[in-house]
Amino acid sequence: MLAFYSCKKDNVEEQEPVAVDPSLANIEFKVPESWPLPVYNFSNNPLTKEGFKLGRKLFFDPILSRDNSISCGTCHQPFAAFSQLDHAVSHGVDDRVGTRNSPALFNLNWHSSFFWDGGVNHIEMQPFAPITNPLEMDETLANVIAKLQARDEYKQLFKDAFGTDEITTQKMTRALAQFMGMMVSSNAPYDKYMRHEGTLSADEMAGLTVFRSKCAACHTEPLFSDFSLRNNGLALQNNEKGIIDSGRGIITPLDPSSFYKFKVPSLRNLKYTAPYMHDGRLATIDAVLDHYTGDVQHTPNLDPLLENGISLSAQERQQLKAFLNTLNDETFVKDIRFQEPK
């Protein structure tokens, strides 16, 4: 069996030059220069072109939802840096409305936890939550596997990726992890400046200085998040379900110090990912800056760094916005590897 398998592999490799799919031509995970080591490095889930291809197919296939209407890509759109354009909160099957803003997806291999409350501890475990959430895909894992097994196309794709057409939840989420883990955004003007491949304007440089003194404690370079859970002082207001979202408090309800804390989001790709905050309540970057400069609420567990808000002169604010604009990575949102396959 093993000999047969490796033999087949060799044949496939020989054929490669003839039929190269350009969206699969460069499937290799590289840690960008001077970045920290990632949390997830595919060590138990070797990254392959075939695994990536399967993961991409699954990501954009509504088969994962109960009524085959919603895919991962519905709420995580490539052109929106894999957030959802103009949606404050996610919309699931039967037009059910969720309670949280679809987070942008990139540089996920550096995340030590997932979701706004950090409730999921591993990239391979992440897909199980939206698939089974009644407000999102509302499907059972058993049904998903049965539906995939019933499709010859998937049997072949799983066989190509994992050497056997046996379809399991583990193989499904590992393929999804290969696709999502490959999504690295590291080609913004800021990155080019840091690599000495480009320059920033005087305003942008001044904004970088403002950023480093006033924002970087939580939005740590180069990922622009330290991935910690913090209360940033948003007013406690009822969500779509008429309740106040306690954030991390949902995961650890017995720990009062966890209430109203949410995972610090990256500041990369803000141009594509509006609206902002865990419930999408702030529509623009200006609204976000207004919050930090004048509207931080002293709610329980407010992060000590925000005790007095953030002071920004009009000039600093304008410079900071110029700098944030250098974190938008157009090559990432247009990367052909991450688009929905035709």
Place this chain on the structure above:
Amino acid sequence: MAVILPAMLAGCSKDNNTTTPDPGPVTPIDGYGRVTMTFANYVGNTPLSLNNSQGYAYTNANGDSFNVSAYKYYISNIKFVREDGYEYAEPESYHFIDEADPASLSFSVPGLMPGKYTAVKLLIGVDSARNVSGAQTGALDPIHGMFWTWSTGYIMAKMEGNFKNTDNGNKSGFSYHLGGFKGEYRVVNEITLSLPQDLVAGNNTASSMTLRSNVLEWFAFPSIVKLNEINQVGSVGPIARGLSLSFSQSFSVTKVEN
């Protein structure tokens, strides 16, 4: 019901058929002994019969009448303790026991070094490592429904059923899902069970061991559980922790045959 009926039949045939241990799918390892472990779930002295609609056959220490519709749990990290102190740890030792699935109640462990074994150690639940290591398969596949998807972690044990409310006679459901793999409210507990007689392993020997879990023990510790008061447990905390301790105490080895 179609699922439950075979479970009951299999339970009966198991009891009548304890002299020939099921070798199971595991290949014997030359030079080593093998033991077939069978989990028998009981209510007091009566084999558990899953029953969702036919009355309330069982009574707990508080006097609540109840039945059980689902009884599932994880056993992991099985170790066999030899009389000289050597311990044989089963590799990849993760077992999902589901009363509704007769095939899950029995499995074989090969690879026992020859000798006399006097005790067995079990982890009731799934060790923390497998709760933080990404997607698992086989017994640990989340497809079994023993997993919290929004707050990563295995449900170590599940008991669900119905009871008659002792205050008003109303029928209600109860659902105990025990989860939490770290911290003070961890529900994963290691137990050591002495064997009623030595398990003697030799070259290609086949032994069997019957372990019992007693449903009634769930309601016994740390104080008597009243189903009126505690009937929905689905998050990490002191109640789940308390129930996990009582559940862990519910195990015993009732029979060893060589």
